Amino acid sequence: MAIAVSVFVAFQVASELLGWELEDTAENQLRADSRVLATTAERAGLAQVQLPPYPGSGRLVRVILPDGSIRTPAGQPALPPVSEHAGRVAQGASADLMESNDSDEDGYRIYTLRAGDGAVQVARVVDDSPINRFGLGMLLIGLLCMVGGALVGRTVARTGLAPIDRLTAAAVRVAHTRDLDADIPDEGGGxxxxxxxxxxxxxxxxxxxxxxxxxxxxxxxxxxxxxxxxxxxxxxxxxxxxxxxxxxxxxxxxxxxxxxxxxxxxxxxxxxxxxxxxxxARGDVSDESTEVLDLADVVVAAATRARSRVPDIEVALDVTSVWVSGRPAALERAVLNLIDNAGKWSPADQPVQVRLRAEGAAAVLEVDDAGPGIDAADVPRVFDRFYRADSARALPGSGLGLSIVQRVVDAHGGRATVARSARGGALLRVDLPAAAPPAPIARLTAGDDTAVR
The missing domain is CATH 1.10.287 (Helix Hairpins)
Structure with missing residues (x-):
């Protein structure tokens, strides 16, 4: 519809421009013919000048004498009466006049030019048929172009959107059958x-x-x-x-x-x-927001919870302040699982050692015990869900603790590894990206002008 409106507007503008051009050309021709006739009339006199006989079509001429009478060629159709403004030109009030006369039958464009003591007039019938024929031809061409364009556009659109139709059908089929194994054919382009x-x-x-x-x-x-x-x-x-x-x-x-x-x-x-x-089951879905925190506070809190849950566990802390960006409760749960796991294996007289330090751009947390260690065959599956080594099946636990540690560490962009500690037991290490500590907040104490950090 937009293209059709644009085409018709363009045709209308073109018709108007053509009409203006033809009208300007006709007026220029009338002026040129009037000047030739005026020159001849001034030489021979308005009353004696020989007027060529009317050829049957084309221009029409008329001479206005000083007394207001007129002369026309033999056989020429009668022109409209001399207008008041044309009479003034003949009387010398003005040099020339271009006027139009539209009637129910024929319309004339008449140019009046002062000549001697009178004036000469040259006229042409106003003919709109060329413009009408041009408009009709352009209309037919536009209709044909729009019909052809619509057919071509429909064909191109249906061809281009065929992959979308098949994609829609495949999506509907997956929604109805719940079959997620059917891949949609990779077709089309872009x-x-x-x-x-x-x-x-x-x-x-x-x-x-x-x-x-x-x-x-x-x-x-x-x-x-x-x-x-x-x-x-x-x-x-x-x-x-x-x-x-x-x-x-x-x-x-x-x-x-x-x-x-x-x-x-x-x-x-x-x-x-x-x-x-x-x-x-919740995965990474959590209402807990991420914040910049001191991981040392998280480790101390987890160690305190571990001691309260299992009083027999002795935890030796060696932590330094390291700032990270993360979720406090999730990180505390991960550290607690690491300590609980180490507490199952560490002998009663040997504490679980927890160390936290900054190493380059990472915060490094190590938890080791003095137990028997992890067999080499079990190392690749330590962080798998529900996996329990043969030696651990008699101990309490579900095999989910370390897998939760792995998930929390992955969610924070870190890495969890296992190795043998210097005491012969297992050494579980967690590397987390370190963060810049928050800027200290300055506050003013009442009655004091000194800023206290």
Missing amino acids: EIRRLIQSINDMLAALRDSRRAQRLLAEDAAHELKTPLTSLRLNVELLIRLDRRGTLDSALPAESRTRLLKDLGAQVAELSTLAAELTDL
Whole structure:
């Protein structure tokens, strides 16, 4: 529609310009013919000048005598009466006059030029037929061009948008079937190809997410099965003995106390496992904002929590102030998991050593124990979900602690590694990008002009 309006406006402007050009050409021709006739009339006299006979078409001439009478060639059609303004030219009031006379039948353009004691007039019939024919021809050409352009444009558009149609159909099919394994054919070019590639990348990410979700659910079900079975058997045993009234006789006080401790330990293990599963399932989704913090404060807080949870763990701290950009609660959870893991292996008389220092542009955290260390075969899988070495299966835990450490470190742009410590145990090292410490805030104490940092 915009192209059609533009074409018609262009044709209208062209017609107007052509009309103005033809009108200007006709007026110039009238002036030239009038000058020739005026020169001849001045030589021969207005009353005696020989007027050529009317050829049947073209220009029309007329001589205005001083007394106001007129002379015209034989056989020439009658022109409109001499106007008042043309009479003034004949009387010498002005030199010339260009005027138009439009009637219901024929319209004339008349040029009056002073000649001797009178005036001469040359006229032509105003003919709009060339402009009308030009406008009609341009209209037909425009219609043909628009129809042809519409057909070509529709064909080009349908051809160019065919990949979009197939992309839409594929997206609808994926939405209905939930089948994320069907890649969309990479076709087209330019923006369309980039769009298809982006959607294929999105489908691949969704496939990976669904696969990770399924593996997490399967692993969680497997890990929950054993503690839940043990807890259910112990509870059923207590209920059965209580119903029979033989709880006191069948279970001595020592055995009952041991059983209740086992139940408490199993419930605690399930609670820890549920919390870790929730943490893993949430992934990087967290309402906690990132801030610039002193990692030493986080390490001290994590060590305090570790001592309160397991009083038998002795933690030796050697930390220096290192600033990083991160989420405090997530980092504290990661450090706490590292200390808990080391506390499982470190002998009672050997403390877990936690060291924090700045090394270049990184904050380096090391946690080591004096335990038996990690076998070389287990090192590549230490940070995998639910992975537990054979030697660790008898110890409490779910195999999720170090995987949570790995996720938190990755989210902060760091790196977690494992090696053997100088004491023969495991050395877990975390490297995080260091950040510039925040600028000190100056405040004024009431009644004092000195700024206190």
